[in-house]
Amino acid sequence: MAATTPQGQPGFASQDTDILRVEHISKSYGAVTALTDVSLRLARGEVLGLIGDNGAGKSTLLKILCGFQQPTAGRIFLEGQEVVLRSVDHARSLGIDVVYQDLALINQLTVFQNMFLNREKVRWPLVRNGAMRREAREHLDEMGVHIPSVNVPVARLSGGQRQAIAVARSVFDNPKILLLDEPLAAMGVKEGAIILDLVTKLKQNNVSIIIIAHNYGQVLQVCDRVNMIQDGKITLDRLADDTSAEELTEIVVAEYRKALEERQRATSA
Amino acid sequence: MENGSGVHVSETAEQAALATGAPRGGLGPGGGLGAALSAALRMFGRQREATVFVVAAALFLYFAIDKGSDFTSKANLVTVFSDNTAPYAIIALGEVFLLICGEIDLSVGFVVGFAPYLMYFLIAFYHFPGLLAILFALLLGVVVGWVNGFFTVTVGVPSFITTLGTGFILLGLINTTSHDQPATIPADIMGIGKWIATYAWSPIVWAVVLALIFHIVLTRTRWGLHTVSVGGNQLGAREAGIHVNRIKYGNFMLTGVLGSLVGLQQMYFTNNISPTAGSYTWMFYAVTAAVIGGTAMLGGSGTIIGAFFGAVALGILLDGFPLVGIGADPLSIVFGGAILAAMVANVQLTRLRERGQS
Numbered sequence A: 001m002a003a004t005t006p007q008g009q010p011g012f013a014s015q016d017t018d019i020l021r022v023e024h025i026s027k028s029y030g031a032v033t034a035l036t037d038v039s040l041r042l043a044r045g046e047v048l049g050l051i052g053d054n055g056a057g058k059s060t061l062l063k064i065l066c067g068f069q070q071p072t073a074g075r076i077f078l079e080g081q082e083v084v085l086r087s088v089d090h091a092r093s094l095g096i097d098v099v100y101q102d103l104a105l106i107n108q109l110t111v112f113q114n115m116f117l118n119r120e121k122v123r124w125p126l127v128r129n130g131a132m133r134r135e136a137r138e139h140l141d142e143m144g145v146h147i148p149s150v151n152v153p154v155a156r157l158s159g160g161q162r163q164a165i166a167v168a169r170s171v172f173d174n175p176k177i178l179l180l181d182e183p184l185a186a187m188g189v190k191e192g193a194i195i196l197d198l199v200t201k202l203k204q205n206n207v208s209i210i211i212i213a214h215n216y217g218q219v220l221q222v223c224d225r226v227n228m229i230q231d232g233k234i235t236l237d238r239l240a241d242d243t244s245a246e247e248l249t250e251i252v253v254a255e256y257r258k259a260l261e262e263r264q265r266a267t268s269a
Numbered sequence B: 001m002e003n004g005s006g007v008h009v010s011e012t013a014e015q016a017a018l019a020t021g022a023p024r025g026g027l028g029p030g031g032g033l034g035a036a037l038s039a040a041l042r043m044f045g046r047q048r049e050a051t052v053f054v055v056a057a058a059l060f061l062y063f064a065i066d067k068g069s070d071f072t073s074k075a076n077l078v079t080v081f082s083d084n085t086a087p088y089a090i091i092a093l094g095e096v097f098l099l100i101c102g103e104i105d106l107s108v109g110f111v112v113g114f115a116p117y118l119m120y121f122l123i124a125f126y127h128f129p130g131l132l133a134i135l136f137a138l139l140l141g142v143v144v145g146w147v148n149g150f151f152t153v154t155v156g157v158p159s160f161i162t163t164l165g166t167g168f169i170l171l172g173l174i175n176t177t178s179h180d181q182p183a184t185i186p187a188d189i190m191g192i193g194k195w196i197a198t199y200a201w202s203p204i205v206w207a208v209v210l211a212l213i214f215h216i217v218l219t220r221t222r223w224g225l226h227t228v229s230v231g232g233n234q235l236g237a238r239e240a241g242i243h244v245n246r247i248k249y250g251n252f253m254l255t256g257v258l259g260s261l262v263g264l265q266q267m268y269f270t271n272n273i274s275p276t277a278g279s280y281t282w283m284f285y286a287v288t289a290a291v292i293g294g295t296a297m298l299g300g301s302g303t304i305i306g307a308f309f310g311a312v313a314l315g316i317l318l319d320g321f322p323l324v325g326i327g328a329d330p331l332s333i334v335f336g337g338a339i340l341a342a343m344v345a346n347v348q349l350t351r352l353r354e355r356g357q358s
Helices: A058-065 A088-093 A111-115 A129-142 A159-170 A189-204 A216-222 A245-268 B002-019 B032-067 B074-100 B108-124 B130-155 B159-178 B187-198 B202-220 B222-232 B234-239 B244-270 B281-292 B304-323 B331-357
Strands: A018-029 A032-043 A047-051 A073-078 A081-083 A096-099 A177-181 A208-212 A225-230 A233-239
Touching: A018 A058, A032 A058, A032 A208, A032 A233, A047 A058, A047 A216, A058 A096, A058 A177, A058 A208, A088 A096, A096 A159, A111 A129, A111 A159, A129 A159, A159 A189, A189 A208, A189 A216, A216 A245, A225 A245, B032 B304, B074 B108, B074 B202, B074 B222, B074 B244, B074 B281, B074 B304, B108 B130, B108 B159, B108 B187, B108 B244, B108 B281, B130 B159, B130 B187, B130 B244, B187 B202, B187 B244, B202 B222, B202 B244, B202 B304, B222 B234, B222 B244, B234 B244, B281 B304, B281 B331, B304 B331
Parallel strands: A047 A208, A047 A225, A096 A177, A177 A208
Antiparallel strands: A018 A032, A018 A073, A073 A081, A225 A233
16 A cells, blocks of 8 residues: 555755654554554754544654653654653753643633742742733733733633643743644634644744644644654655645545455455 | 435535535624623633622621731731641641542541651651651651552542541551650750741741742642643543653642641640641641632632632631620531532532633
8 A cells, every 4th residue: 555655755865954853663552563663854944744543652752852751762862962851841841832732720810820830830838820911911911812901710711712821831941842633623713723823833933833723624724744654654754745635635644444345355355 | 215315415415504605703692792791701710719808807897897906916817827837738638639629538637646756756766867857757748648649649549438448547647656645745856846846937938828829839830730630631632642650649648748847847846746637627628729719529619819818718717706705606507608609609600600601
């Protein structure tokens, strides 16, 4: 199947410009293997789309790259230096930040408290609410995110507003690399457009971005390159200009069809 | 290919919708109504602390007017605040932190009972200096809290069960080591007793000062915010890099050390080390104070000020009911009713909030 083999790896030639390189990462949870052997690269200022079926290992890969989980094997290079990402804090200190699919917002806390969650401004022993409120407001204005007040609990915000808060929070410390897990999931077209605008803005500020998505049409608008992950491996690496939503859809559909045929053969045998 | 093209059509439809440039700004539905509702909810949220304060003040006025100096005499007010309010208020501080981060400690009442004995044994049998023995008695609470944390957080036993078990173990330790016999307070530590409890107002002064400190810790420090985060969204807190386990261990240990402190206070206040001092009552009243004060057992929300005034209301009722001749027997009916009423209010508030959110 042409669809399942890597087709022309446009990336691996020019490694000097890579901000992030991942080599032969695998991850197992006991008997379950989530990632078998993943290698990918991310160029400086590039937006890489990571696509693939549910359960293909996209989120696992992202959780490894942001330090939330440790890989079973494999190496990660940040700006050419090998790094071991011990924790979320550690990855953040190295310039890698993340927006999880579930957003990791605390409903009971206000917008500004969420934006500074686990990176609170402190004049020991107290947190500096005034300074955090002001900076949160400035930061949101800068990013063009409109929230009535930074003092409301995030429970009262709409899905798009929550997503925007999570994205704005993740770029607070000016990360070099931003990881976005399904930022367009469960979001209307209008709300999704706001997030894609944010991504474009970040790209202009030279942030390198990996974005997980299943809506190929939307994600291709902002991506420079697309990697497809299937069964815990990268099976396709294409420049966004060289592919289309139709082609990507076709590959996935072909994959479905193959699985379906195999199952039918198994049941009829 | 029918399947593939079908997907493709829906995508281009979305792209077309994007291209038409739908207006920005209106991020979610329900602007005006939602804002009005949220303002009302915010007021209600603040009112929960205010409500319990008003209830406590009204009870105070009622008994003061009805019973006059029987209630307002210094001796009786010491009973109300230092004897009836302070111990529950102090333990409630720890329980509020635990309830907010989604846990509970049922064992703390037996730390209250065992801490004075530990101090006594260390002085009487091992000739520890008085202050060092007191330090070890406080350390007992820390150790029990750590054990509660270990079984709950590291082993994964629900804290309700963990602390049920450690509570029984502590009760057994009290009974076997004391042979069910009371003990007298060693002479060389009588002196510092006045700072802890003997001076009539000390327990309530401790309670007020600790409540203020814990209120600030809860609302204005990283520890407090992270405690709320852990109870509100444990996975999210972990994803944000918060050390969830450390927060839970810490709050168990905090509750334990407050139990030790109350144990020492009770020892000085009653001038006795008694095998019956350890009981579930401390914890039950403390949790009652917390719940009446507006701390939901759902995790993620709670208030120290509310719990403090909840304890004051309990303290006034414990003293006032016998004064007006109702006796202590029906008191539990009132407490039970108050718990249910407070919980119903909490649940309704949460429902309202969820409805306002959509």
